[in-house]
Structure formats: structure tokens, C-alpha cells
Amino acid sequence: MVDASGLRVVIVGAGPRGTSVLERLLARYASSPDERHHLEIHLVDPYPAGPGHVWRTDQSRLYLMNTPAFFPTVIPDQGLSVQTLRDASFDDWRRKQALFPDADLSAADVAELKQLNTEGFPSRALYGRYLRSTFTALVDGAPAGIQVRIHQTTAVRIRRGRPTAAARFVVELANGDELSADNVVLALGHLPARLNPAQQRLADGARKSGLRYWPPAVPNDVDWGEVPGGEPVLVRGMGLNFFDVVGQLTEGRGGRFDPNEEPGDRAVSSGGEALNYVPSGREPLILAASRRGAPYRAKSALATYYPQSVSLRFFTEETVAALAVGGLQPGFDQDLWPLLHRDALWAYYRTLVRAEPSSVDRADFLSVLDDILSRPGRGIGWADDVDALVAACVPVSRRLNLLGLARPFAQRTFATHEEFDAAVETYLQADARACLAGEDDPVKMAIGVLNAGRAVIKILVADGGITGESWLGGLRGWFESFIEGLASGPPALRMEQLAALSRAGVVRFVGPDPVFGIDPADGTFTVVSPWVKAEPLRARNMIEALAPANQVLMNRSQLLEGLLTDGLARPRIMIAADGEPVVTSGLEVTAPPYRSVGASGRGIEGLYVLGLQLSSTQWGIAIAAESKAQYRSGYRTLQDSDQIAEDILAPMVSAIP
Template sequence: MVDASRLRVVIVGAGPRGTSVLERLLARCALSPGGQPGLDIDLIDPYPAGPGHVWRTDQSPLYLMNTPSFFPTLIPDQAMSAVPLTGGSFDDWRRQQRSLPDSDLTAAETAELAALEADGFPSRALYGRYLRRTFAALLEHAPSGTTIRVHATSATRVRAAVRPVVSAGALPGAPEQTAAGQFVVELADGGALAADHVVLALGHLPARLNPHQQQLAASARKLGLRYWPPAVPNDVDWDEVPGGEPVLVRGMGLNFFDVVGQLTQGRGGRFEATGEQPGEVLNYLPSGREPLILAASRRGAPYRAKAALTTYYPQGVGLRFFTEEAVSALTAAGIQPGFDQDLWPLLHRDALWAYYCTLARSDDGAALRSGFLAELDTLLSHSTAAGSGWEGDVDALVARSVPAAFRLDLPGLARPFAGRSFASHAEFDDAVETYLQADARGSAAGETDPVKMAIGVLNAGRAVIKALVADGGITGESWLGGLRGWFEAFVEGLASGPPALRMEQLAALARAGVVRFVGPDPVFGVDPEDGTFTAISPWVKAEPLRARSLVEALAPANLVLMNRSPLLEGLLADGLVRPRIMIAADGEPVVTSGLEVTAPPYRPIGASGGRTEGLYVLGLQLSSVQWGTAIAAESRGKYRSGYRTLQDADLIAADILAS
């Protein structure tokens, strides 16, 4: 029988975000143990609590994190009123394990920890070990009067348990909404849980294919071809990809390197050090079981690799113009800034200054004429108003001062082969290998490389933008047309890339003939007569490349209306949640990727327009009100956005306990 005197909270999803809500609930309960009611917390996840789906400890060690050891944390280390009960950052845990390892660490994990430094990139499995241990420590330190239960199953439905009542904030004439304390969470194993509050920390969800992907999948079934749709890499059995024949791989972002790793090292191939210059430090020794990987993406090349830095943002250069103070001044003046006209001009200045300052300190910058930096500083600082003509003045200064080979071309960084044609696939392969080698050299140079420092400043600017977006400080037209319209893909290709090791490995695979490249702007199709998938680039003057296998090196689409989750589909059908709609610059409504929610603590807006009390959203389904929702919380974050997800969890916990 349910004890009505106890507060019942169900957290759907026990990965990092669900665990963050648990941690905040426990920390806040401990502040006033005598004044809090009994608290029952149920966490629901078919995957292990702590690691969740993505960070499972049983996955291949070839899957690496995209951030170095010093970056991620599950436990807040600033800006919280309730002190954590236990635990620390991943790097804290890494150091502890090197001196006093847990008894259940495997030999492989112990070896990885022995070699892993603060600026190294851990395997996802090792990060999952940290998450699992932190979750266990939270259970050990739970305040008295608190019960925590983990259900290793899926939630299939969240429904109202009693008669609805009108919620605060409902629109006039709107139907009634659900009151707090009146949910039933149905489970895949047949059970059901009563809840006063439900937190949706759903993470990555399965998604339906887009029309083109559906056509490829249907053609594959008809012609007996092999098609792998977008997926979390560890969910795929890569042994099913046949060796010794071509396989088309579409997408060269982060999932691409996971796919390539499983089809090469995962099949017994080895990299050996050669001791040569960056970009050529590895040779690849094939096992003979690899396929011929035909790699394709819109850019024609992978994301640029991260620079070798001891901090997440460069120390030698930083934001001068696009600062949090400058953005606050805009909002204080009553301006809801637009991205293209108000924000990008400031960040563009910072990228230029970081690049040319770094160039001037290098050997390549020795030819800069005297006074160049002073003139550049004057032009950049003269006016921050839109339309001031500063860009033309800077271009003129650069044209007369900087040799053409050393001028910054930001669009060219993101599209390195734009406007170039290639006479053959071999010619394009050579061009990509040259690009990979140059990018690896730039990463190795770290703070002395002008390109990497310009990218580092763009990455810092991205952190400021994330905070601005989460605070509701950007127009809908600007979100759709500028931020999501062009800047997101631009900056991700520059600043969200893999560890530099991946660039070295890909260059070695290209030299070994294991990986070839299709070309920019590829067009995919099916040749029913030949019985193959085809891919051709308009910039490579050659016949289409063909394969009987095609892998989508992409994660499932994070679009709430494309999801295949019975839970989320049920919430939408029942009217407890709805997608967010924005109005584009042409006045047309656009259904966005995430849910419509209130201001923090992010209660969803239901179909009627009123908020659904007692229900909270955290994580990827906030992608219509937050930008960059997938990245982990940053330990000792420099910018507010670095620990935003922990603050969001804290606000949810506070709201739950206040009830």
C-alpha cells in the first residue's frame, strides 16, 4: 500500500542526467533532514544505472570520449547551495584510482588508467566506470528516510492517475491539465509506479528514418543489399559488415571515427609509431579482414581535430569582444539580440584577433609589417555596431599586410575543398591526406597554431551563446535562420572534432589504402541493374563509387516528432507535452526539434497551452530551448553554460522538494 505521507519521485532515465537529479535531491534533503518528508525515488532504465545507454562499461575500449579527462563531471563543484554528499569529477576519480584502485577494475581498465593523463581522452567504458561508481556512492550516502529503487526496465507510459485540475498558467478556455502528485508510470515488465513527480531524463531515443533513408532501406531489402541506419555505435554488431569489399560510410563526424575504428582496429589491424612528424606518426598494418571504407560527407573531410591543450579553452587568447558582459549589456538595454546582426560580428572579431595575434608570434608571421596588430586592434575596437563597415577595413588591412597563404579564411576552414574540382578519386584522396596531415600538425602545435587558436575562441564563444540561448535571450527568427541555420554546422565542424589521434589514424589508413574518400556534396543512390549503392561527388570527375553495404555514421535524429519511443509518443498523444513551434523570418511556423517547456525547472507545456505540473524535462529533449544539450557538465567550468545541466538538475530538485 502506498504511504501518502511520503514524497514519491520517479526519474525516467538513470544515465548521467537522471543521476544528476538523484544527486541533487539527496544533497538538498541532507540540508534539512528533520524538515523533509520521507522521500521515495525510483529510477527506471533498462541500462545500468549511472552509465545509462551511451556510457556502458561493457563496450569496446576503442570508443573514446570527445573531451579530455579534466573536463567532465557528474558532481557539481560550484554555484550550488547544497553541497554534494560524495564524489567528484572524472579527473578526481582518475587520480584516486591510480593510487588506490577499486578492487573490481579489470586489468584493461587498470592499464588504461596507468597511461591516462589529465589531458588524455578516456574510453567511454572507463567514463562509464566512473559514472557507475559515483552512482553507487550516492546510494551509500543517501540521507536517512530516503529510499532509492532502480528498475532495470523501460517506462512505456506516464499517465495521469486522477481527475485533472486546472494548472497555473493555463490559457483562458484551455482544457484542464494534470495536477502534481497524480501520475502512474507504466513499466515494460508489467509493473506500475505511483508518482507525485516525474523527471524525464530520456537521453538518446530511437528515431524514424527520413524519407531518403527510408528509400535506401527499402532498396536494400529489395535488392539484397546491406543498410545500417543511424544508431548509437555500441548498439551495432560491426562483425556483420563484410570484409574484403567496399562499404560506403555516410557522415564524417564523431560517429564516423567509431565506425572506422571497429572496422579496422576492431578487426585486428594495428597502428605502429614511425617517429616522424605530426600527420605522419603512424603506419597501419592491416589484418586482411577490413572492408574498403568509402567515406563521404558534405564537407568531403572529417571534423577538424582538437588542439593539444591543457585546458578546454586556450589560455593565450580569449574573448575580448563577445564576452558575457557584452551580451548582458545588450539584454540590459532591452535588446533581444539577433545572431547574424548582433552576436556573430562580435565573435567574428574575436576569431580574427586570436588568429592574427598567434600568427604574429610565429615564424610565419615574421613578414607582417610593423604596426599591423595595432592597426587591427583599432579597426576591431573602433565600432561594435552592426553595419559599421569594419569588415571591409579589416580585409583591406590584411590584404596589404599579410601574405595570401597566411590569411584567415573562416568559411574555408569549415569547407576545405569548396570551389575545387578534382580529376580523379586518387587526386581527391591525396588532397584529403594532405588536409589530415596539416590538421594533425596544427593540433600538435597547440597554442602556437593560429588556426587552432581561432577555433578555440569560436569554441569559447559557443559557451557564451549556450548561456544566452538557455536564458531565452535570442530571437526565434535568429535561432532558426542564423544559429541553427548556418552557425551550428559551421562551428561543430571546427570545434567539436575528435582527439588528434583520430586524425593521425585516419591519415595512416588513407596511406594504407583502407580508407578512400568520395568527395564534397556527395549524392547517394541505388543502381538496380548493378545491384549496388552508389555515391558520387559533383567535384570529383570520376565514375560513382559503388558498394553493396552502406553505413549511416550518424546518431538517431534528436527530433521529438521523429521519435520511436512509446513513452514519448504516449506523452504527445495524451497531450501532456508538445513540440515547440517557432516563427521563421518569413512568418511561417516551424516545428522545432525539442519540447516546449516553461522556464527552469523546465515543466513541459501540454497540448492545451498550460504547463503540466509535476512533470520535468532534462537533457536532449530540451534542444528547442537549449543549444548543445549533449555535452557533459564541465568540471570547474569557466562559463555558466559549462555547468548548466547541473544547475537545471538542482532547480528541478528544489522545485520537487518545495512541493
């Protein structure tokens, strides 16, 4: 039985999620003050409180966020009944600090603040400064009756308290201390993970052959100086971590990007050719490989997160909610995707007609397209009718192949590596030009609508909103990688830089669907693409440009493994389309507030889960909370923290006369 005269809470993880729980506990406590009730909050994290692991303030300025300054916040600004004690998104903080910087900001922080605007992309180090500043202000301004203690160490085990003990749990720390707790919040964030079988084979083979293999990692955890210069290095993965790796091996070694000057000393402004790379001579030859053969598409330069010129018409929150009337669970492929597909088509062709009217050979094209897309019900045959209309009115080069956007080289064969390099460079230049065009680019507007649709999907699929087979086969099976490659990319600057690196011969591209191996005859890693008819590329070094797998059963966390072993947690299991059970990536939890479900199948009172380990209950949870969010999913993580805080403090509130 929890003693309502005083509560002890341990938050394991003091990064953004842990900071959010702290903020909600303070705000809710302050809204129902009673000096007889004491709240003791302990935060446990080996990394500095606020930034946590990923957002450390001492990391390279080359590591950029993939959201602009106006986007992220750790402080709620809507959707919650209890107001915050501190009001500042990152952009609010940035504006203030640009004018009146805090004394503890570094010279690099101040320099970045001077040049960063609301639409620019901050470094992760600067966002870490915001998180640290916010955390410090919260602790310093904590209401009377609350004690906050920070333990900069690792939690290694959580065990149940003895039946006669006053507290439910005991949290064991790596430094030997033990914390008694009535409630524990798991805000664990990114955890180390075991390698998958393919990665393990490469790692084992590398050891036997004397090769260097860098497994998936948080980029700032790696000493990139150990990668030798002047020789090839294979880099697998061309998502966000890829750009971090490339930056450290180029600019991070003294190379620089200069503006490309036209005759007459005028800077080239056309996308994809605006920069020249001047090598330092210490770079390796980067051999870049990924399944799609190309990097994520970059983000356009927009004043808002979702484009202002297009919007969701068919895949709205209201339409989606109607699908679930009567407790029915819609399917992703058959119910959700067709609606979102229509929105993408409408956004693309509406923008095409506005920006390039000569590309459409029919005056009433949009009217006819609207009639087809707006057919009531499922509109059987609508896709065929759209195809027929487009075939009659739009040249092949301007037609939208939506699924093909994520696989730009699908079914194309290349005779040499040089031919494929040239194709990728053309792709990079086209994407950079599209970013510059912003709301006048049809492809970027179609992607913008898909990104907005992603926000609606997050609302629908949370907490069992779709069937398990749809989650596994549709949402996670194909749509997740599809939308990430289109809408989760880096700033447009990265396309310009990568194109310059390609022209300079510092980066080369392997080709789609690469196959990696180790040749024991000459002791090298090898990689070959079935679509590039050339000899395998070879290197003695290989980097996995990936984050550690977010899979609870692949983790290498002593704490999480202990929770699973002790029966205080278990992974969520879903049933696939073939009727077979599938162990999913996240923990099984109760309905909000998310309590861990133990081996018995019952929720564990007082043990809460927040963040990445909810990946089988919510979708797309890695992204930060959104300031002034347009969709409810934009502040869902803050709402989760609020519900946990409300539940923790319920004994106190109910005890107030």
C-alpha cells in the same frame, strides 16, 4: 494535492542526467533534514544505472570520449547554493583509482587508468565506470529518510493519476509494474528515431535489391562484425560517429597502428605521418563521404579546455548581456556573429605574429588591426578594412578564411578519386601538425576562441534569449554545423590514424556534397561528388555514421509518443523569417524548472524535462557538465537538475515548522 509527509519521485533515465537529479535530490534533502518526511526515489532505465545507454562499461575501448579527462563531471563544484554530499569529478576519480583501484574494476580499466593522464582522452567505458561508481556511492550514502529503488526496465507510459488518487502520475513499466509518483523527471537521453525521407528511400531500395543498410545508431548498439570484409562499404558522415565506425572496422578487426620509423630507428614525430597501419586482411574498403568532404578537425593537445594564450575580447558575457537590455532579443547574424568573428580574427593574427612574425609585413599590424576591430558601435565597414589591411600585409597562404575552415575543399574540382584522396591526406596531415603545435597554431587558436564563444552563446540563447528566426536561420541554420566541424572533433590521434589508413588504401574519400542512390541495373549503392570528375563509387553495403535524429516528432519511443498523444507534452514551435511556423526538435517547456507544456498550452505540474529533449530551449546540451567550468554554461545542466530538485522538495521544505 501532494502529501508533504512523503514524496514519491520517478526519474525516467538513469544515465548522467538522471544521476545528476538523484544527486541534487539527496543533497537538498540532506540540507533540510526532517525525519517526519520521507522521500522515495525510483529510477527507471533498461541499462545499468549511472552509465545508462551511451556510457555502458562493457563497450569497446576503441570508443573514446571527445573531451579530455580533466573536463567532465557529474558532480557540481560551483554555482549551486546547496553543497554536494560527494565531491569527485572524473579526473579526481581517475587519480584515486590509478593509485587504489576499486575491486570491481576490470583488468582493462586498471590498464587504462595506468596510462591515462589528465590531458588524455578516456574510453567511454572508463567514463561509464566513473558514472557507475558515483551512482553507487550516492545510493549507499543516501541520508536517512530516503529510499532509492532501481528498475532495470523501460517506462512505456506515463498517465495522470485518478482524481481521487494520492499521486499525480502513474508510470507504467515494460515488466508490468506500475509506479505511483508525485513527480516525474524525464531524463530520456538518446532515443530511437525514424529515418528521414532520404534515408528511408535508401533503406527501402536496399531491401528490394538485397543490399545491406545500417541506419543511424549509437555505435555500441551495432554488431560491426556483420559488415563484410574485403569489399567496399559506403560510410556517410565524417563526424564523431565516423571515427567510431572506422575504429571497429580496422583496429577492431585486428589491424594495428605502428610508429613510422625514420632511418636509424627514430620514430617520426611530424604530424600526420607518425603512424603506419598494418592491416589484418579482414577490413572492408571504407568509402567515406560527407557534405564538407573531410572529417571534423581534431582537438589540439592543450592543458586547458579553452586556450590560455587567447581570450574573448569583443564577445564577452557583459557585451552580450548589454545587447538584451530593455528586453530586446538580439539577432544571431546581425548582433552576435560579428562580435565573435572579431575575436576569431584577433586570436588568429595575434598568434600568427607571435609564432610566425615573418609572415606579417608591417611592424604595427596588430595595432592597426586592433583599432579597426575596436571601433565603437557596430563599426560599419570594419570587415572591409580588415580585408584591406590583411591583403596589404599578409601573404595569401597565411590569411584567415574563417568560414572556409569548415569547407576546406569548397569550389575546388578534382579530376580523379586519387587526386581527391591525396588532397584529403594533405588536409589530415596539416590538421595533425596544427594539433601538435597547440597554442602556437593560429588556426587552432581561432577555433579555440570560437569554442569559448560557443559557451557564451549557450548562456545567451537559453530560454528565449534570441528570436525564433535567429535560432532557426542563424544558430541552427548554419553556425551549429560550422562550429561542430571545427571544435567538436576527436582527439588528435584520430587524424594520425586516418592519415595512415588513407596511405594504406583502407579508407578512400568520396568528395564534397555527395549524392547517394541505388543502381537497379547492377544492384549496388552508388555515390558521386559533383566536385570529383570521375565515375560513381559503388558498394553493396552502406553505413550511416550518424546518431539517431534528436527530433521529438521523429522519435520511436513508446513513452514519448504516448506523452504527445495523451497531451502531456508537445513540440516547441518557432516562427521563421518568412512568418511560417516551424516545428522544432525539442519539447516545449515552461521557464526553469522545466515542466512539460501539455496540449492545453499550460505547464504540467510535477512533470519535468531534462537533457536532449530541451534542444529547442537550450543549445549544445549534449555535452557533459564541465569540471571547474570557466563559463556558467559549463555547469548549466547541473543547475537545471538543482532547480528541478528544489521544486520537487518545496512541499517538504515548506512543511517543516
